[in-house]
Amino acid sequence: MGLVSPAMGQPSRFKAFLVDVDGVLVKGGEPIPGAREALSELKRMGDVVILTNNSTRSRARTAELLQALRFPIEPEEVVTSSYIAARWLLERAGPSRVWIIGEEGLSEELKLAGHTLVPPQEAEWIVVGMDRTLTYAKLADALRALLSGARLLATNRDRTFPTPEGLIPGAGATVGAIEGMGFSPEAVVGKPSPTAFEIALRVAGAAPEETIMIGDRWETDIQGAKRAGLATALVLSGVSSATELSHLDPPPDLVAEDIGRLVRLLTERAR
Ligand SMILES: [Mg+2]
Numbered sequence: 001m002g003l004v005s006p007a008m009g010q011p012s013r014f015k016a017f018l019v020d021v022d023g024v025l026v027k028g029g030e031p032i033p034g035a036r037e038a039l040s041e042l043k044r045m046g047d048v049v050i051l052t053n054n055s056t057r058s059r060a061r062t063a064e065l066l067q068a069l070r071f072p073i074e075p076e077e078v079v080t081s082s083y084i085a086a087r088w089l090l091e092r093a094g095p096s097r098v099w100i101i102g103e104e105g106l107s108e109e110l111k112l113a114g115h116t117l118v119p120p121q122e123a124e125w126i127v128v129g130m131d132r133t134l135t136y137a138k139l140a141d142a143l144r145a146l147l148s149g150a151r152l153l154a155t156n157r158d159r160t161f162p163t164p165e166g167l168i169p170g171a172g173a174t175v176g177a178i179e180g181m182g183f184s185p186e187a188v189v190g191k192p193s194p195t196a197f198e199i200a201l202r203v204a205g206a207a208p209e210e211t212i213m214i215g216d217r218w219e220t221d222i223q224g225a226k227r228a229g230l231a232t233a234l235v236l237s238g239v240s241s242a243t244e245l246s247h248l249d250p251p252p253d254l255v256a257e258d259i260g261r262l263v264r265l266l267t268e269r270a271r
Pocket residue numbers: 020021022023024215216217238
C-alpha cells in the first residue's frame with residue numbers, strides 16, 4: 001500500500017501535521033505498533049497537533065493519557081472538540097453562561113476559556129458532547145432551557161466511540177436525542193467542521209496548504225480536511241478499510257496501512 005494519487009501540487013515537505021488519536025495512534029487502549037516512533041519522526045519534520053473529536057477529555061487530560069502510553073505530546077499540542085467548542089463560543093458570543101450535557105473535559109475547557117457553568121434554567125447556551133451519564137432528566141432540563149431561549153452548540157456528532165470493549169454511543173447520540181425533540185445545534189464544531197481545522201491550524205501556526213491531516217475516518221478526518229484546503233492521509237489501522245478506498249470521493253491524497261508506513265512515505269517524498 002503506497003501512494004494512491006501522485007498528490008500533485010502539494011509540497012514535498014509539510015510544515016505541520018494534524019494527527020487523529022483513535023485508530024491512528026491508539027487502538028483498544030494500546031499504542032498502535034510503530035506509532036510512537038512515527039510521531040517522534042513527525043515532530044522532527046515539523047509541528048504536530050493532535051486533533052481529536054473526543055469531547056470527554058480536556059487538552060491536558062488527553063496529553064496525560066498519551067504520555068502514559070509514552071507518546072511525546074504536551075497539552076498545548078492537543079486540540080479536542082471540547083476545546084474547539086469553548087473557543088468557538090468565546091469568539092462568537094464572548095464569555096457566556098453555559099450548561100452542558102457532557103463530561104469533565106467539556107466543563108473544564110469551557111471554564112478555562114472564561115465561560116461560567118450555571119444550572120440549565122440560567123443558561124444562555126447549552127453545549128453538548130458525548131455523555132456516558134445521559135439521562136431522561138438531563139434531556140428534560142435541556143428541553144426546558146431551549147424552550148426558554150437557550151442556544152445550542154454541539155462538539156461533534158460522531159455516532160460511535162471506540163473502546164477496548166467495542167463501540168459505545170458517541171456525541172451523536174446526545175445531539176440526536178435533542179434533535180428528536182425538535183432542536184438543532186447552531187454549530188457542530190468538531191471534525192469535519194471547518195472550525196475544527198481552523199483552530200488546529202492556529203495552534204500549529206501553519207497555513208492549510210503546508211499542512212496534512214492524518215486520520216482513519218474518511219467522513220470526519222479526510223472530507224473535513226479536504227474542504228478546509230489541507231492535504232490528507234488516510235491510515236487503514238482504524239475504521240476505514242482498504243475495500244472502501246475506490247468509493248471514497250474525494251479520495252485521500254495518501255493512503256498507508258498505518259502511521260508508521262505513512263511516515264516512511266513522507267520521508268521518501270521529502271528527499
Ligand atoms: Mg479516529
